[in-house]
Amino acid sequence: xxxxxxxxxxxxxxxxxxxxxxxxxxxxxxxxxxxxxxxxxxxxxxxxxxxxxxxxxxxxxxxxxxxxxxxxxxxxxxxxxxxxxxxxxxxxxxx
Amino acid sequence: xxxxxxxxxxxxxxxxxxxxxxxxxxxxxxxxxxxxxxxxxxxxxxxxxxxxxxxxxxxxxxxxxxxxxxxxxxxxxxxxxxxxxxxxxxxxxxxxxxxxxxxxxxxxxxxxxxxxxxxxxxxxxxxxxxxxxxxxxxxxxxxxxxxxxxxxxxxxxxxxxxxxxxxxxxxxxxxxxxxxxxxxxxxxxxxxxxxxxxxxxxxxxxxxxxxxxxxxxxxxxxxxxxxxxxxxxxxxxxxxxxxxxxxxxxxxxxxxxxxxxxxxxxxxxxxxxxxxxxxxxxxxxxxxxxxxxxxxxxxxxxxxxxxxxxxxxxxxxxxxxxxxxxxxxxxxxxxxxxxxxxxxxxxxxxxxxxxxxxxxxxxxxxxxxxxxxxxxxxxxxxxxxxxxxxxxxxxxxxxxxxxxxxxxxxxxxxxxxxxxxxxxxxxxxxxxxxxxxxxxxxxxxxxxxxxxxxxxxxxxxxxxxxxxxxxxxxxxxxxxxxxxxxxxxxxxxxxxxxxxxxxxxxxxxxxxxxxxxxxxxxxxxxxxxxxxxxxxxxxxxxxxxxxxxxxxxxxxxxxxxxxxxxxxxxxxxxxxxxxxxxxxxxxxxxxxxxxxxxxxxxxxxxxxxxxxxxxxxxxxxxxxxxxxxxxxxxxxxxxxxxxxxxxxxxxxxxxxxxxxxxxxxxxxxxxxxxxxxxxxxxxxxxxxxxxxxxxxxxxxxxxxxxxxxxxxxxxxxxxxxxxxxxxxxxxxxxxxxxxxxxxxxxxxx
Numbered sequence: 001x002x003x004x005x006x007x008x009x010x011x012x013x014x015x016x017x018x019x020x021x022x023x024x025x026x027x028x029x030x031x032x033x034x035x036x037x038x039x040x041x042x043x044x045x046x047x048x049x050x051x052x053x054x055x056x057x058x059x060x061x062x063x064x065x066x067x068x069x070x071x072x073x074x075x076x077x078x079x080x081x082x083x084x085x086x087x088x089x090x091x092x093x094x095x
Numbered sequence: 096x097x098x099x100x101x102x103x104x105x106x107x108x109x110x111x112x113x114x115x116x117x118x119x120x121x122x123x124x125x126x127x128x129x130x131x132x133x134x135x136x137x138x139x140x141x142x143x144x145x146x147x148x149x150x151x152x153x154x155x156x157x158x159x160x161x162x163x164x165x166x167x168x169x170x171x172x173x174x175x176x177x178x179x180x181x182x183x184x185x186x187x188x189x190x191x192x193x194x195x196x197x198x199x200x201x202x203x204x205x206x207x208x209x210x211x212x213x214x215x216x217x218x219x220x221x222x223x224x225x226x227x228x229x230x231x232x233x234x235x236x237x238x239x240x241x242x243x244x245x246x247x248x249x250x251x252x253x254x255x256x257x258x259x260x261x262x263x264x265x266x267x268x269x270x271x272x273x274x275x276x277x278x279x280x281x282x283x284x285x286x287x288x289x290x291x292x293x294x295x296x297x298x299x300x301x302x303x304x305x306x307x308x309x310x311x312x313x314x315x316x317x318x319x320x321x322x323x324x325x326x327x328x329x330x331x332x333x334x335x336x337x338x339x340x341x342x343x344x345x346x347x348x349x350x351x352x353x354x355x356x357x358x359x360x361x362x363x364x365x366x367x368x369x370x371x372x373x374x375x376x377x378x379x380x381x382x383x384x385x386x387x388x389x390x391x392x393x394x395x396x397x398x399x400x401x402x403x404x405x406x407x408x409x410x411x412x413x414x415x416x417x418x419x420x421x422x423x424x425x426x427x428x429x430x431x432x433x434x435x436x437x438x439x440x441x442x443x444x445x446x447x448x449x450x451x452x453x454x455x456x457x458x459x460x461x462x463x464x465x466x467x468x469x470x471x472x473x474x475x476x477x478x479x480x481x482x483x484x485x486x487x488x489x490x491x492x493x494x495x496x497x498x499x500x501x502x503x504x505x506x507x508x509x510x511x512x513x514x515x516x517x518x519x520x521x522x523x524x525x526x527x528x529x530x531x532x533x534x535x536x537x538x539x540x541x542x543x544x545x546x547x548x549x550x551x552x553x554x555x556x557x558x559x560x561x562x563x564x565x566x567x568x569x570x571x572x573x574x575x576x577x578x579x580x581x582x583x584x585x586x587x588x589x590x591x592x593x594x595x596x597x598x599x600x601x602x603x604x605x606x607x608x609x610x611x612x613x614x615x616x617x618x619x620x621x622x623x624x625x626x627x628x629x630x631x632x633x634x635x636x637x638x639x640x641x642x643x644x645x646x647x648x649x650x651x652x653x654x655x656x657x658x659x660x661x662x663x664x665x666x667x668x669x670x671x672x673x674x675x676x677x678x679x680x681x682x683x684x685x686x687x688x689x690x691x692x693x694x695x696x697x698x699x700x701x702x703x704x705x706x707x708x709x710x711x712x713x714x715x716x717x718x719x720x721x722x723x724x725x726x727x728x729x730x731x732x733x734x735x736x737x738x739x740x741x742x743x744x745x746x747x748x749x750x751x752x753x754x755x756x757x758x759x760x761x762x763x764x765x766x767x768x769x770x771x772x773x774x775x776x777x778x779x780x781x782x783x784x785x786x787x788x789x790x791x792x793x794x795x796x797x798x799x800x801x802x803x804x805x806x807x808x809x810x811x812x813x814x815x816x817x818x819x820x821x822x823x824x825x826x827x828x829x830x831x832x833x834x835x836x837x838x839x840x841x842x843x844x
Binding site for chain 1: 326389
């Protein structure tokens with residue numbers, strides 16, 4: 001059930017097709033693959049640190065607790081609730 | 096290498112891997128090499144010195160020392176006190192709600208934690224401390240974080256995680272009793288007020304009379320509003336996309352600031368003095384704290400996080416690639432007397448006060464308790480997040496120091512000497528530096544100082560105190576030399592880029608801080624008038640916000656109009672209050688260590704506590720009792736009061752009856768605050784020592800920990816998973832696939 005979610009948040013899952021170009025040597029292909037993997041990892045990290053995946057994680061947690069998506073907030077509702085929650089529960093930022 | 100696998104359920108894969116690595120020759124060689132690099136760095140900056148000390152030695156000394164400390168000292172603390180229990184579920188696992196409690200990938204949480212603890216503090220403190228030379232500051236930043244700052248953050252995070260993520264105030268109440276808890280809470284509110292006010296002074300000093308700066312910072316408000324609406328109604332959840340749009344607009348705003356600056360009409364419009372800016376900041380702070388978070392605060396926070404990560408990486412690359420040569424001597428005359436123009440006071444205690452964040456910052460205890468502990472996956476990761484996060488912050492401070500000390504000395508002192516000394520003109524500053532600075536080997540002239548201002552598109556750089564403008568100049572100085580970064584012509588862009596980056600940090604701290612302080616006040620007032628506890632009571636929210644803004648606003652106004660130069664007199668109070676908060680946090684940690692039966696190792700929080708108390712109490716003592724009017728608030732107060740009473744209208748560099756009265760008033764407030772802070776902390780520390788003594792003398796071991804709940808979860812302990820950890824992760828993936836379970840925790844491996 002969680003395959004889509006984990007795919008989108010997981011840098012280690014190769015999704016692109018790198019090996020199709022027969023012209024390049026195996027070594028170059030390995031390098032390309034490593035570069036792509038690094039870029040994908042960086043993108044994953046950026047999204048995680050900025051909080052872009054918050055809804056996916058909420059859904060994963062909801063499934064874990066309820067065994068189903070039923071009754072979980074929709075994306076729009078979730079994001080609205082996320083900032084509204086901060087109205088009631090502000091977090092300090094440091095100096 | 097011995098590997099032990101720990102299980103809580105015989106049918107499931109292990110929940111923990113305990114590895115005891117053996118000291119193989121290769122491992123010994125690697126750690127010896129790290130030691131040699133660190134040692135060489137220290138030798139080069141401390142002893143060889145010479146004219147050509149380059150920034151790379153600072154990086155070698157700092158990074159090498161950090162690695163050793165993380166591997167050996169932090170591990171020692173983990174081994175003796177903060178013993179991670181791999182079978183124990185963390186609050187994130189137990190109370191998982193997919194939101195504020197949720198197991199978060201350790202590397203992501205490291206990023207979140209770092210973004211929350213790092214702000215403008217580690218950037219400006221080291222810049223001011225550079226007046227004593229680069230060596231004292233570097234030593235304190237590196238060894239301070241190893242023995243004090245890292246220890247505080249790590250232990251508070253550990254103890255709070257064991258206590259369901261309770262806040263520092265709540266832990267104080269639990270450990271020290273109700274009275275101790277209330278005193279600690281009042282101390283925390285007061286300290287927040289002064290922090291916000293001083294950060295406000297810092298940013299206003301960077302923006303006053305700078306149309307370019309004012310325009311580009313003002314533009315961040317419509318940009319944030321746009322981002323808020325965009326994320327609320329058009330693209331909910333598109334955080335990175337929205338932030339990228341925001342950053343692009345931000346850069347446009349910086350570029351457009353240049354046009355405004357050279358346009359006679361618009362530059363006049365955005366040419367604002369300090370008092371006007373202070374009022375703008377107060378109105379902004381009030382609105383930001385009462386408006387819904389999505390309108391202004393949340394988008395700004397995204398923007399500020401994005402800029403923080405990007406700019407810090409950029410600066411690190413800049414320092415390594417450009418490798419600037421240090422201009423400031425290792426130690427200057429101002430380390431031994433109290434005549435330094437940037438801030439008053441000698442090395443002990445004021446170096447340790449001026450550089451608070453970056454070495455030891457009490458404020459971090461508020462993040463390490465309450466926010467981060469609710470997201471930790473495993474107790475074994477706390478060392479990496481708490482201690483490791485603080486090491487990162489310390490490195491940011493080192494970079495700020497390097498940026499400042501690689502500036503021309505004349506320019507540095509012209510920027511950091513307050514207006515009464517320089518008269519606010521290039522000629523006045525040159526005269527002051529050449530004739531009465533009191534430090535040998537610094538020479539400059541008016542033309543040089545005017546050119547430096549012109550290079551960055553400012554009318555003047557004289558007496559731009561507070562550290563932020565100096566850092567911006569230092570950063571511009573480094574960044575414009577990077578290949579492809581525009582060269583000399585881009586100096587003004589990078590200067591205003593750096594000002595923007597600092598202003599974003601500071602404004603985020605001000606609006607979030609005002610909001611948090613307002614909630615704390617409501618909570619406190621709720622003890623007397625119950626209705627204040629109701630968050631939906633708008634009148635109450637407005638009232639408490641107004642009180643908080645009035646509190647920091649009045650200190651802010653006092654600072655920006657201070658005839659003696661606000662930073663010079665207020666910054667020590669900022670540092671003292673932050674370090675006093677650290678004393679409260681360390682005292683609570685100390686009490687917990689003693690009460691949990693680890694009194695033998697109480698020296699681990701005890702050393703930083705004692706050092707911190709020695710520093711803050713000496714500084715407070717001098718600020719309250721020193722007879723030197725440059726140093727003591729009360730000595731200054733009485734000197735000016737007597738002069739006013741005698742009918743005089745000038746004293747020292749202060750001219751005019753109004754200014755004289757302002758000094759009398761300001762020093763009274765500053766002196767009173769010094770006394771209140773010191774008394775609050777002494778009370779908390781005495782209570783902590785008393786409960787510690789009772790625990791040790793009575794050999795009673797009590798615990799306010801939450802009961803042990805067995806975990807059903809595995810995650811690696813450090814940045815890079817070991818071979819055994821990867822194997823166990825694979826077993827879990829297999830196990831979950833078989834059982835059709837969803838993986839707890841957030842993303843990645």
